[in-house]
Amino acid sequence: MSDFILQFSPVTQALIATLFTWAVTGAGASLVFFTRTINQKFMDATLGFAAGVMIAASFWSLLSPGIEMAETLGQIPWLSAVIGFMGGGIFMRLIDNFLPHLHPGLAMDKKEGVKTSWQRSTLLVLAITLHNIPEGLAVGVAFGAVGAGLPSATLGGAIALAIGIGIQNFPEGTAVAMPLRREGMSKGKSFFMGQASGIVEPIAGVIGAIFVMKMQNILPYALCFAAGAMIFVVVEELIPESQKKHENIDTVTMATMVGFSIMMILDVALG
Secondary structure, eight states: HHHHHTTSSSHHHHHHHHHHHHHHHHHHGGGGTHHHHOHHHHHHHHHHHHHHHHHHHHIIIIIHHHHHHHHHHTHHHHHHHHHHHHHHHHHHHHHHHHBBBBBBTTGGOOOOOOOOOOOOHHHHHHHHHHHHHHHHHHHHHHHHHTTTTOTTOHHHHHHHHHHHHHHHHHHHHHHHHHHHHHOOOOHHHHHHHHHHHHHHHHHHHHHHHHHHHHOOGGGHHHHHHHHHHHHHHHIIIIIITTTSGGHHHHHHHHHHHHHHHHHHEEEEEEE
């Protein structure tokens, strides 16, 4: 796989990787063609699994390499990490505050962001799109870092991150498409809306790769920024959504640990 990827520029590599993560979102959404409902315990577990993957990716693929890069570039490692990490969280908080969206399973009076008359389906898609912005950005920044030639950035690590993000995108596509199907939307339209939530990943990935390749000094900040944005999503969205039913908390916790372990294995083995 790495030999195939090496044929392309870092920006193209980021595009290919994020097209893969988008495709997995579509695969998750495609479950609407086979069933109208999914067991809630299973859905909660998959969201917990996704949270574990994102937590592990935030450290192993983003924060740790970002700190190493800061040292290589002569920066103050802890300062670069804190500025980037908190910047990512603040950025996501601002988007969360202003972008109209509705989390799966909630009534319309629970929608967030500025007031709008947009339909429920659009608001559900935008909720998952919020998750996908930092994910696409993280993959793009990782491939851009490899292109910049810094020793702490490896192609294997970038590929591992893309695989991990792809794996956890599956339940996110399902989380959009399935509620729409249950509400009576057609299979085709439910699938379309579910996969549409992932379209932002290739866009964010390409932007991230281009940005860091042109401004190498900001690479440590960019990696930590992506980590902060991902942790915000985990704490703000994934963990609370996965633990709404108290009786499923033990299952969700173990699923989170499994997700963390798999992402850690991917990053250590490939990175």
